[in-house]
Amino acid sequence: MQTPAPFGYERATSVDGAIATLRRLGPDARVIAGGHSLLPMMKLRLAAPEHLVDINDLHELAYIGEKRGEVAIGALTRHVELLKSDLLAEHFPIFRDAEQVIADPVVRNRGTIGGSLCQADAAEDLSAVCTALKARCVIRGGDGERIVSMEEFHVGPFTTAVGEGELLTEVRIPLRPGAGSAHEKVERRAGDWAIAAASAAVWVDGGKIADAGLALAAVGLTTIHVTRAEELLRGETPSDELFAEAGQIASADCSPTSDGRGPVDYKRHLAGVLTTRALRRAAARALEQEA
Amino acid sequence: MNVSITVNGEQVTREIEPRQLLVHFIRDTPGLTGTHWGCDTSNCGACVVLMDGTPVKSCTILAAMCEGHEISTVESLEVDGKLDPVQLGFHEHHALQCGFCTPGMLMTARALLNESPDPTEEEIRIAISGGICRCTGYKNIVSAVRWAAEYEAAARQEV
Numbered sequence A: 001m002q003t004p005a006p007f008g009y010e011r012a013t014s015v016d017g018a019i020a021t022l023r024r025l026g027p028d029a030r031v032i033a034g035g036h037s038l039l040p041m042m043k044l045r046l047a048a049p050e051h052l053v054d055i056n057d058l059h060e061l062a063y064i065g066e067k068r069g070e071v072a073i074g075a076l077t078r079h080v081e082l083l084k085s086d087l088l089a090e091h092f093p094i095f096r097d098a099e100q101v102i103a104d105p106v107v108r109n110r111g112t113i114g115g116s117l118c119q120a121d122a123a124e125d126l127s128a129v130c131t132a133l134k135a136r137c138v139i140r141g142g143d144g145e146r147i148v149s150m151e152e153f154h155v156g157p158f159t160t161a162v163g164e165g166e167l168l169t170e171v172r173i174p175l176r177p178g179a180g181s182a183h184e185k186v187e188r189r190a191g192d193w194a195i196a197a198a199s200a201a202v203w204v205d206g207g208k209i210a211d212a213g214l215a216l217a218a219v220g221l222t223t224i225h226v227t228r229a230e231e232l233l234r235g236e237t238p239s240d241e242l243f244a245e246a247g248q249i250a251s252a253d254c255s256p257t258s259d260g261r262g263p264v265d266y267k268r269h270l271a272g273v274l275t276t277r278a279l280r281r282a283a284a285r286a287l288e289q290e291a
Numbered sequence B: 001m002n003v004s005i006t007v008n009g010e011q012v013t014r015e016i017e018p019r020q021l022l023v024h025f026i027r028d029t030p031g032l033t034g035t036h037w038g039c040d041t042s043n044c045g046a047c048v049v050l051m052d053g054t055p056v057k058s059c060t061i062l063a064a065m066c067e068g069h070e071i072s073t074v075e076s077l078e079v080d081g082k083l084d085p086v087q088l089g090f091h092e093h094h095a096l097q098c099g100f101c102t103p104g105m106l107m108t109a110r111a112l113l114n115e116s117p118d119p120t121e122e123e124i125r126i127a128i129s130g131g132i133c134r135c136t137g138y139k140n141i142v143s144a145v146r147w148a149a150e151y152e153a154a155a156r157q158e159v
Helices: A015-028 A038-043 A079-084 A086-091 A094-099 A113-119 A125-132 A227-233 A240-253 A264-290 B022-027 B085-092 B102-115 B121-130 B139-158
Strands: A008-011 A029-032 A051-054 A064-067 A070-074 A136-141 A144-149 A154-156 A167-174 A179-187 A194-205 A208-217 B002-007 B010-015 B048-051 B054-057 B070-072
Touching (some): A015 A136, A029 A038, A079 A094, A094 A125, A094 A179, A094 A194, A113 A167, A125 A194, A125 A208, A179 A264, A208 A240, A227 A240, B002 B022, B054 B102, B102 B121, B102 B139
Parallel strands (some): A029 A051, B002 B070
Antiparallel strands (some): A070 A167, A136 A144, A136 A167, A179 A194, A194 A208, B002 B010
8 A cells, every 4th residue: 555654735725825835834845736746756755745735726827828929838737738728739739749648648637737847857758848948937936936947947856946935837938930849759658658758849940940959858867958969950951861960969968777668778779769750840840830 | 634525426524634545535435445446656547536527546636635626436427227328338348357447447438428429449549548457458448438429429319
């Protein structure tokens, strides 16, 4: 029988209330949203918070909308909503690619984007998706809001920039012209974690790549931001050769470990192949947008 | 803590520890052991129940999180001795052998048909992909859900 260690439970009724509760309870409190990452870890005693602050009633944090040149996603938006969103499918089809292969439909009914990012598990897909899209995270605390990039947000394995008494409230993705994006993942069976996954975004201007975003999941201790490949792509004309070269860089720059999902050389190979495929699809979508 | 949850239309109030999982809250209620407690890691789907109409894995939700919500379990499918079309479909198509995954499969299938009354085989397979069945190879489960969809379509025609 798997049961978490004892803890205190409080249900937040407002964002300010949640933050006040988190400040009052201090470092041993954790926020619970969908709970599909946190509760399994608590059952295994990998996490043992003394207090849980339930934010599932904060419906004001569940939205996907366009504002001021960005798409804003509330932290409590569930995977199923990300999958179904036409706004996201129009601007960032990478979300639909990823959401079809994140866990399973029943789990997607509960899990949230905020929970996924705050879990900061290197094998988790949305962290790679948001890194590739150059998303920014809005963190609210007692002294107001601060906005951080994905690099700043992910401090290390299972560690984020969200501090004591703070709450991730929103993810913002800039809307830029000529965007295309795609996510590629290989898993052992439906609903499993990735063996490797690659998220790619490209922004084209006049047939050339103006900017690119590339990130890998499950092939390192953290989400891998493949900046060297992004530099290679900038200013170039999309081609299979270019994307193959970017794949080689991804293969070299990741740091997978050998486990039940495969040996290191296989995962490196896979990271490269998936990078090339994701870039190819992202570029095709970008060029279609531009046409 | 005191928690009050509507289970199959009846309010169940009980003093529990905050760490109690929904699956145990349900199974500790007299007459409600139909919801199965399987892998305990949100992988197998035997514990699927509906929360406000949406299928969820009750081994990965705290009972405390369900205060004020409506839970429907497999026991809610049969009404006055009449089986739900999904149950009839499982019977017609021999969609179970050992029966362990069945409550989760039935509730997942019921939720699918509520939202999408005429699903394709592919849509059914995706919908039940959060459940693991080691007996049927899934084929008969998919046929059973299709049968239920057609049965319900015919019933709607008759009305």
